[in-house]
Amino acid sequence: MSCRKAVTSASSNFSLQSLRHLLILSSLCYLISGFSERDRAHHLMTTYPLIDGHNDLALQLRIHHNNRLSQIDLHDVSKLATDITRLQAGHVQAQMFAVYVMCGAQEKDAVRLTLEQIDVIRRMCTKYQEFELVTSAQELKNSKKIACLISIEGGHSIDSSLPALRMFYQLGVRSMALTHTCNTPWAESSSKLYSVYQRQNNSLTHFGKAVVEEMNRLGMIVDLSHTSWETSLAVLNHSKAPVIFSHSSSYSICNHGRNVPDWLLLELKKKRGLIMVNLHSKFISCRDEANISHVADHFDHIKKVIGAEWLGIGGDFEGAVSFPKGLEDVSKYPALIQELLHRNWTEGELADVLRRNFLRVFEEVEQVRNELNSIPPSEVQIPMEEVQNPCRLVLRPPDPRGLPSDQGPSSGPPGLLILAIVLLPSSVFLIE
Ligand SMILES: *[C@@H]1O[C@H](CO)[C@@H](O)[C@H](O)[C@H]1NC(C)=O
Ligand SMILES: *[C@@H]1O[C@H](CO)[C@@H](O)[C@H](O)[C@H]1NC(C)=O
Ligand SMILES: *[C@@H]1O[C@H](CO)[C@@H](O)[C@H](O)[C@H]1NC(C)=O
Ligand SMILES: *[C@@H]1O[C@H](CO)[C@@H](O)[C@H](O)[C@H]1NC(C)=O
Ligand SMILES: [Zn+2]
Numbered sequence: 001m002s003c004r005k006a007v008t009s010a011s012s013n014f015s016l017q018s019l020r021h022l023l024i025l026s027s028l029c030y031l032i033s034g035f036s037e038r039d040r041a042h043h044l045m046t047t048y049p050l051i052d053g054h055n056d057l058a059l060q061l062r063i064h065h066n067n068r069l070s071q072i073d074l075h076d077v078s079k080l081a082t083d084i085t086r087l088q089a090g091h092v093q094a095q096m097f098a099v100y101v102m103c104g105a106q107e108k109d110a111v112r113l114t115l116e117q118i119d120v121i122r123r124m125c126t127k128y129q130e131f132e133l134v135t136s137a138q139e140l141k142n143s144k145k146i147a148c149l150i151s152i153e154g155g156h157s158i159d160s161s162l163p164a165l166r167m168f169y170q171l172g173v174r175s176m177a178l179t180h181t182c183n184t185p186w187a188e189s190s191s192k193l194y195s196v197y198q199r200q201n202n203s204l205t206h207f208g209k210a211v212v213e214e215m216n217r218l219g220m221i222v223d224l225s226h227t228s229w230e231t232s233l234a235v236l237n238h239s240k241a242p243v244i245f246s247h248s249s250s251y252s253i254c255n256h257g258r259n260v261p262d263w264l265l266l267e268l269k270k271k272r273g274l275i276m277v278n279l280h281s282k283f284i285s286c287r288d289e290a291n292i293s294h295v296a297d298h299f300d301h302i303k304k305v306i307g308a309e310w311l312g313i314g315g316d317f318e319g320a321v322s323f324p325k326g327l328e329d330v331s332k333y334p335a336l337i338q339e340l341l342h343r344n345w346t347e348g349e350l351a352d353v354l355r356r357n358f359l360r361v362f363e364e365v366e367q368v369r370n371e372l373n374s375i376p377p378s379e380v381q382i383p384m385e386e387v388q389n390p391c392r393l394v395l396r397p398p399d400p401r402g403l404p405s406d407q408g409p410s411s412g413p414p415g416l417l418i419l420a421i422v423l424l425p426s427s428v429f430l431i432e
Helices: 003-012 018-045 055-066 082-090 110-127 137-144 162-170 207-216 231-236 262-270 292-306 330-343 347-371 413-423
Strands: 050-055 093-098 131-134 145-154 173-177 221-223 274-277 311-313
Touching: 018 347, 050 145, 050 274, 050 311, 050 330, 050 347, 055 093, 055 110, 055 221, 082 093, 082 145, 082 330, 110 131, 110 145, 110 162, 131 347, 137 145, 137 274, 137 347, 145 221, 145 262, 145 292, 162 173, 162 207, 173 207, 207 347, 262 274, 262 292, 274 292, 274 347, 292 311, 292 330, 311 347, 330 347
Parallel strands: 050 093, 093 145, 131 145, 145 173, 173 221, 274 311
Antiparallel strands: none
16 A cells, blocks of 8 residues: 555544554655655666766876875775775766876877876776776676776877777777867867867868777767867767767756757767766856756756656766765765656666666667778878977988988978977967
8 A cells, every 4th residue: 555545544534543543654654755765766776876977086096196006095085086985885887987188288298198097097997806997888787896997088188190099999998088178180179278279160170080980980989078069060970879978967957168058969869879967066057066956957957858868977076176965976876866766757767877878879889880890990190280299200210410300391400490390380389
């Protein structure tokens, strides 16, 4: 018998005793229903544990420990929002760990720094037996641990090189955001923080399209978080596989440039993609404070516009500073699920949001890779004039006169060569 029926039948037979029953019964019901939503959330997340789209733990390991894992015990890190104990408490079964290299490294040592961040994630996910590095949808599904997926955050990490992209794939990278807060020579960022590679009406260049094609061929997920809407649209038009926003929220609810407007959500759905909602307060309420209701508003809105099949969660813990009240760290995800249950989301919808949508996208990306397996690795190269910078050398035998033969006209004294580099457009050097 349901609570409501019990209360109704008790109240229909009015007497002092039944009034007492009624009172006891309704407070009991209150308690049960109060607890049961919380219990339902935990139970649901035990059956369908979360695959989270974005976490910057590796960035914090660099900032605080210069990647020396020996200095820290990741079971319990109170100064951060992420550790193994709280990942387990939050029912996080898989985490995309971001390989993030600041835009200031573009045209400098971005590739080295990227390798070092991949290394620290690989070491972390090997050292702790609670973690397991996975590189396919099947391994992700089979894993009984916290599955680690590696994703690069910012196309500047490949230094405009498809061979570098392929080698990152070999190291286990299964997703890449095309930009961070800087444009690359081939794709446009949502941010105007850096003035590098300004362009008009060319938000995804010929080489940018080749990057998307190569990612499709490899089976690497294209991530549009941080790219401009124009670039996102061009990628959605060009990609053969579904793409994701790994950590972006709804622009209709909070009009921040990092969020996704409804028209773009509709394009994303047409391409069978996925938006994983970012929990950072600035993208949730457009202010420094937010709460779970504000977050749930993003979920309700996106569901209303495109449905729950194209939705996920990309917390952005360790990559941002302020998180909503009640969602301060990775152990708090059940509170969000509880709020969505309270808002009448079905368990099926929530199972989709928690993991089934991501698994579907990952499998479809792998399916496209399988279909493209007769295509050889791309030999497209970015035109030299699009990547003019003093760090980019062309591999040639050394000039017998000891003059670097790869940075300009081979005739003329070294002094002139240095002058030519200094006179290059200053925007090339404006990195930070
Ligand atoms: C870019 O495209 C818009 C509309 O598509 C047009 O109005 C504008 O003139 C174009 N700008 C350039 C530099 O081509
Ligand atoms: C989409 O691609 C087609 C063909 O490749 C092209 O003609 C069209 O302009 C593209 N649209 C956008 C919005 O990029
Ligand atoms: C969240 O904050 C809003 C005000 O911005 C308030 O109306 C709402 O009740 C709060 N929700 C929770 C769960 O605290
Ligand atoms: C959830 O559904 C119940 C019963 O159908 C209804 O009374 C309640 O208003 C709904 N809640 C929300 C937030 O839509
Ligand atoms: Zn980010």
